[in-house]
Amino acid sequence: MLDGSWTSSAHFSGCGWVWMDSGGNIQLMGTRNFTRRESAFHSEVEALRWAMENMLQLSPCQTFGTDCKELIAMIKEPHAWPSFATELERIETL
Numbered sequence: 001m002l003d004g005s006w007t008s009s010a011h012f013s014g015c016g017w018v019w020m021d022s023g024g025n026i027q028l029m030g031t032r033n034f035t036r037r038e039s040a041f042h043s044e045v046e047a048l049r050w051a052m053e054n055m056l057q058l059s060p061c062q063t064f065g066t067d068c069k070e071l072i073a074m075i076k077e078p079h080a081w082p083s084f085a086t087e088l089e090r091i092e093t094l
Helices: 040-058 069-076 082-092
Strands: 002-005 012-020 026-035
Antiparallel strands (some): 012 026
């Protein structure tokens, strides 16, 4: 599971992820902050990229969860999100 955070008045955005085993026990987790992104959705995209980068290095995890419907839609239909082509390319090359 992953999530991004964003407020228009803050200088930083943040994200976090947690990997749980099939029994719901936390195995790994991570949090970080970064320079504020353009929007809340940009923070969600960065959260996905960072979670994937970490999980692919540290665990056998191949499934990711999010509460962001737009992020799911973007992954399912990337051609419908041309303004995020660069971000999608960064995710695809992981």
